[in-house]
Amino acid sequence: MAVQLSIIMLGACSERLTFRRFLASPTTPPVKLNTKIPQQVVIENGVVSVNLSNPEGYIIQLYTGKHGVLDNKNKETDRGYFDVVWNDPSSKAGMFERYILRRGDSGFYSYIIFNRPPGFPRVVVDQIRIVYKLDENRFHYMAISDNRQRYMPTAQDRSMGQELAYKEAVLLNHPSESQFKGEVDDKYEYSIENKDNKVHGWISNDPSPVGFWLITPSNEFRNAGPVKQDLTSHVGPTTLSMFVSTHYVGKDAEISFAEGETYTKVFGPVFVYLNTVSNKQQFRSLWSDAVGQLEDGLMISLDQKISFHPINGEQWQECYESKMGGKDQPASSAYVGLAMPGYAGSWQTESKGYQFWNQADKEGHFLIKNIVPGVYNLYAWVPGFIGDYKYATKITIKPGDNINLNSIVYNPPRNGPTLWEIGSPDRSAAEFYIPDPNPMFRNRLYSDNGPDKFRQYGLWDRYSELFPDHDLVYTAGVDDYRKNWFFAHVNRKTNNTYVATTWQIQFQLQNIIPGGNYTLQLALASANNARVLVRFNDPNRPYYFSTGLIGEDNAIARHGIHGLYRLYTIVVGCNQLVKGKNVIYLTQSRATDPFEGVMYDYIRLEGPSKY
Ligand SMILES: *[C@@H]1O[C@H](CO)[C@@H](O)[C@H](O)[C@H]1NC(C)=O
Numbered sequence: 241m242a243v244q245l246s247i248i249m250l251g252a253c254s255e256r257l258t259f260r261r262f263l264a265s266p267t268t269p270p271v272k273l274n275t276k277i278p279q280q281v282v283i284e285n286g287v288v289s290v291n292l293s294n295p296e297g298y299i300i301q302l303y304t305g306k307h308g309v310l311d312n313k314n315k316e317t318d319r320g321y322f323d324v325v326w327n328d329p330s331s332k333a334g335m336f337e338r339y340i341l342r343r344g345d346s347g348f349y350s351y352i353i354f355n356r357p358p359g360f361p362r363v364v365v366d367q368i369r370i371v372y373k374l375d376e377n378r379f380h381y382m383a384i385s386d387n388r389q390r391y392m393p394t395a396q397d398r399s400m401g402q403e404l405a406y407k408e409a410v411l412l413n414h415p416s417e418s419q420f421k422g423e424v425d426d427k428y429e430y431s432i433e434n435k436d437n438k439v440h441g442w443i444s445n446d447p448s449p450v451g452f453w454l455i456t457p458s459n460e461f462r463n464a465g466p467v468k469q470d471l472t473s474h475v476g477p478t479t480l481s482m483f484v485s486t487h488y489v490g491k492d493a494e495i496s497f498a499e500g501e502t503y504t505k506v507f508g509p510v511f512v513y514l515n516t517v518s519n520k521q522q523f524r525s526l527w528s529d530a531v532g533q534l535e536d537g538l539m540i541s542l543d544q545k546i547s548f549h550p551i552n553g554e555q556w557q558e559c560y561e562s563k564m565g566g567k568d569q570p571a572s573s574a575y576v577g578l579a580m581p582g583y584a585g586s587w588q589t590e591s592k593g594y595q596f597w598n599q600a601d602k603e604g605h606f607l608i609k610n611i612v613p614g615v616y617n618l619y620a621w622v623p624g625f626i627g628d629y630k631y632a633t634k635i636t637i638k639p640g641d642n643i644n645l646n647s648i649v650y651n652p653p654r655n656g657p658t659l660w661e662i663g664s665p666d667r668s669a670a671e672f673y674i675p676d677p678n679p680m681f682r683n684r685l686y687s688d689n690g691p692d693k694f695r696q697y698g699l700w701d702r703y704s705e706l707f708p709d710h711d712l713v714y715t716a717g718v719d720d721y722r723k724n725w726f727f728a729h730v731n732r733k734t735n736n737t738y739v740a741t742t743w744q745i746q747f748q749l750q751n752i753i754p755g756g757n758y759t760l761q762l763a764l765a766s767a768n769n770a771r772v773l774v775r776f777n778d779p780n781r782p783y784y785f786s787t788g789l790i791g792e793d794n795a796i797a798r799h800g801i802h803g804l805y806r807l808y809t810i811v812v813g814c815n816q817l818v819k820g821k822n823v824i825y826l827t828q829s830r831a832t833d834p835f836e837g838v839m840y841d842y843i844r845l846e847g848p849s850k851y
Pocket residue numbers: 734735
C-alpha cells in the first residue's frame with residue numbers, strides 16, 4: 241500500500257571548481273596595495289578599490305569610478321562589516337574575515353573563518369552575517385529576484401511613518417515621495433529561502449548607473465538547510481549576507497558551544513560585485529548582468545587548511561549522482577542533502593555543520609557535488625509526500641573518494657487508504673486561501689494574483705474580518721482548500737483582544753470498520769507559540785490529541801508562509817468516529833496575541849489498513 245520511491249546512487253563524479261569569467265587577462269593592471277592614507281589600507285586593481293580601516297578591517301569605502309558606494313555619513317564601523325551576535329562578547333576572538341581582490345575582477349570576495357581554539361568559554365551564537373550600508377542619496381532601486389525589484393522608500397520615510405504591530409513594520413504615511421504613501425515597509429517582506437538566496441542588491445542611477453550586489457553561489461555554510469528563509473536587502477539602503485540566524489526557525493537554530501569545544505567553519509565566500517552601464521535607461525540590466533556572473537560559474541573554494549585556492553578546491557571534489565530505476569515511483573523533484581548526523585529532518589534546525597543539498601529532476605536523478613570532507617547523514621524529502629527520509633548509515637566523505645550507494649527507497653508514512661485530504665504535502669501553506677491585504681497595508685510590489693501575495697503585511701487579521709463570529713468550517717471532499725482553507729490558523733481579534741479559534745473538518749463515513757484504527761496525518765508548515773488540540777465529534781470532550789506547546793518560527797508575522805515542518809501521525813480508534821457525518825475539531829488554544837498560531841501543510845485521514 242505504501243508508495244515507494246527509489247533513489248539509486250550510480251556512483252560518484254569529480255568536478256573541479258573553476259573561475260570561468262574572472263580569470264585575469266594579462267592586459268589588466270596588477271593589484272596594488274596603498275598604505276599612504278593613515279589608518280587605512282586601500283587595495284585596488286584598476287577596476288574597483290576597497291578602503292579598509294587599519295587595523296580593524298572594516299570596509300569603509302568601495303569605489304568603481306569616482307563615487308564611493310558606501311554611506312560616508314555612517315561611522316566607519318557601520319558601513320561594511322561582519323557581525324556576530326552571541327551571549328558573551330568577551331569571547332569574540334577567533335574570528336577572521338578575509339578579503340580577496342584579484343586582478344581584473346569588478347569586485348572582491350570575502351569569507352569568514354570562525355575558529356574556536358581549545359579553552360574557549362561556553363557561548364550561544366544566534367546570528368552571523370555580513371552587512372553593507374550604501375549611500376542613501378544614490379541607491380534607490382532594490383532587486384532581490386527577477387520579479388521582486390522596486391524603488392524603495394528611505395530610512396527617513398520609515399522614521400516619519402507609523403509603527404505597526406511590531407517595529408519592523410512601518411506604515412509610510414509621510415514619505416518624501418508620494419509614490420510610497422500608504423505602503424507598508426517591512427524588511428521581512430523581502431526574505432528568500434537559502435537555496436534561492438544567490439544574488440541581491442541595489443542600483444544607483446545617480447550620476448550614472450552603478451549596481452552593488454552580494455553574489456553567493458553556494459549556500460552550504462548557511463544554517464538550517466535549503467528552505468530556511470532569511471533577510472536579504474532592505475531599506476537603509478542595507479544589504480545583508482545572512483550566514484546564521486534564528487529567523488523563521490527559532491532558538492532551535494542557535495549554535496551552542498560547550499566550554500572548551502573546538503570548532504572551525506568557513507562562512508562564504510560572498511562576492512561583492514560592482515557593475516556599471518553607461519545608458520541610464522538601461523539601469524535594470526545591471527541586475528541581469530549580476531545574475532549572469534553567478535551563472536558563469538563564479539565560485540571559489542577553500543581547502544581544509546582554509547587557505548585560498550583560486551582555481552580549484554582540492555578538498556571539495558566528492559559528488560553523488562543518482563538515477564531512478566526499478567518499478568517504484570520516481571522521487572520527482574526530491575530534495576536530497578548531506579548534513580551533520582542526526583535524526584530524519586534534524587537538518588531543519590542544524591546550524592553547526594555544512595549542508596549540501598540539491599533537488600532531483602522529474603525522474604529522481606540528482607547530483608550533489610563539491611562536498612567538504614566529513615561525516616554526514618543523507619537526508620531527503622519529496623514534494624507530494626509526507627515525512628522525512630534519512631539514509632540509515634552515516635556517510636564519510638574523504639578527499640578523492642568514490643562512494644557508490646545502491647538502491648534507496650523511501651516509504652512515506654501511511655497506515656491505510658486515503659479517505660480525504662486537504663492541501664498538498666509540500667511544507668508550505670502557499671496553496672491555501674491567501675486573503676487580499678487590507679488596502680491600508682499594502683506593499684505594491686506584490687499583486688493580489690501574484691505568487692508573492694503571502695508576503696503582505698497584516699494578512700493574519702483578515703481572518704477576523706472573514707470570520708467575525710464563527711470559525712472556519714471545511715467540508716472534506718466538497719470544499720476547495722484553495723478557497724476555503726485560510727492559510728494560517730490564527731486567533732480572532734475581538735474588541736482588541738485575541739481569542740482562540742476552533743476549526744472544523746466535516747466529513748462523511750459510509751461505514752466504520754469494527755476494531756479498525758484510522759489515522760490522521762497532520763502536517764504543519766509553521767508553528768508559533770501554539771498548541772493544537774484535536775477532538776473527534778464532540779468539541780467539549782477532553783482533547784484526543786495535543787501537539788503540546790510548539791514553535792517559535794514567527795512565520796505568521798514575518799510573512800513566511802512556512803517555518804519548521806512538523807508531522808503528527810495520530811492513530812484514531814474507531815470508537816472516535818461514527819457512520820455518517822463526523823467532525824474533527826482543531827483548536828489552537830494559545831490566544832494572547834495575533835502571532836500565536838500554526839500554518840497547516842497538509843491533512844489526511846486514512847482508513848484502517850485492512851479495508
Ligand atoms: C465587543 O464590544 C461590544 C461593544 O462594547 C459588545 O457589544 C460586544 O459584546 C463585545 N464582543 C465580545 C465578543 O466581547
